[in-house]
Amino acid sequence: MTDIYSLLGVLTSIELKDVLDILIVSVIVYFLLKFLAGTRGWQILIGLLFLLSVWLLAKILNLNTLEWIFENLWSIGIFALFVIFQPELRRGLAKLGEKGIFRFFSSTNKKIIDDVIRACLFMAERKIGSLIVFERNVDLTNYIEGQVKLDSEVSSELLITIFTPQTPLHDGAVIIKEGKIAYARAFLPLTLSSDIPQNVGTRHRAGIGISEETDAVALVVSEERGEISICVDGKIYKGLDILGLRKKLYKLLGVEKPTTFEILRKKLRREKNEVKKAS
Ligand SMILES: Nc1ncnc2c1ncn2[C@@H]1O[C@H](COP(=O)(O)OP(=O)(O)OP(=O)(O)O)[C@@H](O)[C@H]1O
Numbered sequence: 001m002t003d004i005y006s007l008l009g010v011l012t013s014i015e016l017k018d019v020l021d022i023l024i025v026s027v028i029v030y031f032l033l034k035f036l037a038g039t040r041g042w043q044i045l046i047g048l049l050f051l052l053s054v055w056l057l058a059k060i061l062n063l064n065t066l067e068w069i070f071e072n073l074w075s076i077g078i079f080a081l082f083v084i085f086q087p088e089l090r091r092g093l094a095k096l097g098e099k100g101i102f103r104f105f106s107s108t109n110k111k112i113i114d115d116v117i118r119a120c121l122f123m124a125e126r127k128i129g130s131l132i133v134f135e136r137n138v139d140l141t142n143y144i145e146g147q148v149k150l151d152s153e154v155s156s157e158l159l160i161t162i163f164t165p166q167t168p169l170h171d172g173a174v175i176i177k178e179g180k181i182a183y184a185r186a187f188l189p190l191t192l193s194s195d196i197p198q199n200v201g202t203r204h205r206a207g208i209g210i211s212e213e214t215d216a217v218a219l220v221v222s223e224e225r226g227e228i229s230i231c232v233d234g235k236i237y238k239g240l241d242i243l244g245l246r247k248k249l250y251k252l253l254g255v256e257k258p259t260t261f262e263i264l265r266k267k268l269r270r271e272k273n274e275v276k277k278a279s
Contacts, residue, residue, distance in 0.1 A: 044084060090213055112154045112179055113249045119159035120221050120228050121242065129223030130163040131173040131203055133188070134253055138214040140175055140186075147175065147183035154181055163221075173206065173218070189213055196236060207231040217252045 051070070058066035082089070116132055123130050133140065148169060152158060154176060162169045162184050169184040176182065190202060191209040200208075207218035212234035220229045220236075229238045230248055240248065249255075 115154050115156045119156035123221045124226045124228050127226045128163050130221040132219045133173050133175050134217045135177040136215045144186040147186035150181050152181045208236050
């Protein structure tokens with residue numbers, strides 16, 4: 001009976017600020033779990049929950065040595081978590097900036113994206129490997145190495161020339177920044193994730209890596225399979241066709257979708273050119 005009274009006492013003493021407090025914590029926990037779901041962090045979280053259960057069991061069963069070990073390990077564990085989750089934390093902070101006042105203002109336009117897609121299709125057909133990265137909010141210069149500064153207009157011809165094998169700039173990635181080809185031959189951080197497909201090599205790992213650590217969007221053309229993929233938020237989207245590629249890039253880079261009128265006009269122009277070529 002006294003238990004019921006004390007429970008009632010607790011319930012009646014709950015104020016609006018307590019409800020708000022619980023609500024905020026629930027939202028943070030929800031987004032944290034959503035953010036970690038399917039990542040390396042998820043497996044670590046499951047491991048931590050297991051250790052927590054062992055610690056609680058040790059406490060309940062009075063297993064002094066085990067309890068002592070756990071209590072002394074927690075403080076080191078907190079520091080270890082910051083080190084282990086460093087990429088996730090960096091990505092999270094970058095994302096906060098993306099949603100805030102520093103919202104990405106796109107200097108990339110439809111022409112630039114179409115030129116990049118045209119270059120990728122050309123290279124995919126001929127199995128020329130390439131890696132093109134679009135910078136968004138996060139400055140990529142802190143994440144890349146060995147780059148050669150170009151600061152050139154984006155054109156499909158220049159992109160194809162850069163990635164043509166046995167030329168000095170073909171290795172590494174091209175970085176598109178503020179609507180320009182800012183750098184070529186840039187080396188990017190490789191992902192360490194074990195959640196990516198088995199047959200993925202270093203070019204793809206570099207594309208996933210930069211999208212994991214920053215908010216950049218990376219386009220990869222596979223030299224082996226002639227397949228085009230997009231990497232964003234540490235995930236890779238493979239086997240996209242031209243329409244899927246264009247739609248995704250327009251959306252990710254803050255460019256409006258083409259209107260039905262524009263699609264029809266392009267289609268008509270293409271057909272006209274084909275007729276002209278045939279006659
Ligand atoms: N850290 C890096 N940053 C940027 N580019 C890289 C990096 N590491 C490797 N590359 C590029 O990837 C090329 C090697 O690709 P590799 O064959 O290992 O990858 P892949 O993902 O299997 O791609 P593909 O399907 O094109 O063969 C290198 O020649 C280099 O141009």
